[in-house]
Amino acid sequence: MRVHQTGTVSLVILLAVLAAPIAAQPPLLSSSAPGAFGVRYLADRAVVTYTVEQPAGGAAEDFALRVRLPEKVRWGFLGRESIPADQLGWEDGLAVVRVPYGSGRLHLGWAGEACLPPEGADIPIFLGDRRVGSLRARFDLEGMQASGEAPEVGPGFVTPRVELAQQLDPSAVSLTVGDDAVRRWRRTTGGLEGRAAMPIAASPRLSLQVSAEGLNESPIARIVFPEVKPAxxxxxxxxxxxxxxxxxxxxxxxxxxxxxxxxxxxxxxxxxxxxxxxxxxxxxxxxxxxxxxxxxxxxxxxxxxxxxxxxxxxxxxxxxxxxxxxxxxxxxxxxxxxxxxxxxxxxxxxxxxxxxxxxxxxxxxxxxxxxxxxxxxxxxxxxxxxxxx
Ligand SMILES: [Ca+2]
Structure with missing residues (x-):
């Protein structure tokens, strides 16, 4: 297999957190076919994006990518498809995987369980113990964003809460109600509570942001407006x-x-x-x-x-x-x-x-x-x- 060196491939390094000196190492990424690449390292994986055109007249349907990892590759995804273990090679600190021509996104993991962020989730909104709506959440590798309206809530004065589905650093959670963002929280049993009551409009817009890597489900079980004190x-x-x-x-x-x-x-x-x-x-x-x-x-x-x-x-x-x-x-x-x-x-x-x-x-x-x-x-x-x- 012929491997192009970095001089012949367009390498876009977005973020490299590998501690070892670069000079002593092979490049972070090399490819057997020229194209455009990005590689980005998180705590448990490298995420590679590529766009490689099939050579004119070429018979092969795929090409090889070599990606430097700090430890042996343990799992991978191409798009949302899991890559079987026998198709994940490991040579000299490089994960080797053959991928189809075109554009793709590859997750190559060396730690933890194989997981991808979910494609979406609904986060229920409760007024007291009654569900009044939900936010639609989207995920990326840095966390989750959700937005929508809180029907039937307000106007009034309220201390919002979020109930957690998993442990989270409170500073990772930001909830914006109308124009006001809640970023400082008090820990409560099973969740977080705003530190002060806030005025809210009728059916306020909500926007929820969670900064956390490696999410495989919503870390927020629900948003609760426990009691709205009317204006x-x-x-x-x-x-x-x-x-x-x-x-x-x-x-x-x-x-x-x-x-x-x-x-x-x-x-x-x-x-x-x-x-x-x-x-x-x-x-x-x-x-x-x-x-x-x-x-x-x-x-x-x-x-x-x-x-x-x-x-x-x-x-x-x-x-x-x-x-x-x-x-x-x-x-x-x-x-x-x-x-x-x-x-x-x-x-x-x-x-x-x-x-x-x-x-x-x-x-x-x-x-x-x-x-x-x-x-x-x-x-x-x-x-x-x-x-x-
Ligand atoms: Ca007057």
Whole structure:
């Protein structure tokens, strides 16, 4: 058998992890026919790709590939077909195998069991103990990627979990829910749990990535949203029923981070102070206000909002802390963005029956901060703090 040296074959070395000095060794790959090749080494195998055209007039249907391995070849696959042991040669540290002309992918293993990544898998999604959907997973030699939607889940506040089908380093697992990725996990019995609850939209998009070599099945048994704490709903108050209180114009914010909100006097219809904040976006952007209450006691937060979509969600902080129930406040769609009559609504955020408790505030200055989540816009005219009745 004639073996071409590297000078006559196009060798593409993607990755070589062999420790021995290259100079003292035969080439990583040689072929009895010229063509294009790639060889890549993982912990248990070399993966060879080739494209070799059959010589014009040549009678042979296959040719020989020689691939350097750190130990004797023990198993092989051509495409998804297992190569019988008697067709795997071993000469001078090289696996020798005859393969058909054309394009192919060869796995040559020296350790572990013969295995290929699966062609695909379904990863169930559970809401509590009820299966609501699944992600379709694809595999490659570095791991698994799965994506899809989590129907019936959210909106609300949730700490996602993944149940493991095999041992995994938690840092190998990344789950993106909507726009937020969970990469830091707490180990639980049989799985991993996000370290903090996160706001999620209705039926959020999920994307799961696992970095692990040599997978032969999904290492994730299921994705579980154990309990979704619903967003706290607000109560609309008739315009003429708004209470007296301490009014802070939204446009008088004292602190802003993220996407800058817009304020243009006269931009919208019938606003207090002839201005409002608009394009306050739910991308993690924040707005903060200072508010001074004249006396200690229970106060309720009201907002005047317009929202031309299905609604908007905000996290509300008071004096740097998120009061119980304000982790995710759901503000309603008001039928428009505040350019027409009836599109501005006054809503009560705290002190509603079954909702967030009134705020216990001492006399003096406080800060209120809102963080936009779930990529929704909100227009805000003012905040109002009124004594809880
Ligand atoms: Ca205003």
């Amino acid at each position: 706290t709903e607000v109560v609309r108050i008739a315009d003429d029923a708004a209470p007296e209180g301490v009014l802070v114009e939204a446009e008088a914010f004292t602190n802003a981070t993220g996407t800058p909100p817009r304020v243009e006097p006269g931009s919208h219809l019938g606003t207090s102070g002839d201005a409002c904040v608009f394009t306050f976006i739910g991308d993690g952007s924040t707005l903060g206000w200072k508010v001074r209450v004249p006396e200690s006691g229970l106060w309720d937060l009201y907002l005047r909002v317009s929202q031309g979509d299905v609604g908007a969600w905000r996290v509300v902080e008071v004096d740097g802390k998120v009061p119980e129930g304000l982790e995710l406040v759901q503000l309603p769609g008001t039928g428009g963005w505040g350019h027409a009559e009836g599109e501005w609504w006054i809503v009560r955020v705290t002190g509603n029956e079954g909702g967030a408790a009134p705020l216990q505030l001492d006399a003096g200055e406080h800060t209120v901060r809102m963080t936009g989540v779930l990529t929704t816009h909100l227009n805000l005219d003012y905040l109002l703090l009124a004594k809880h009745e």
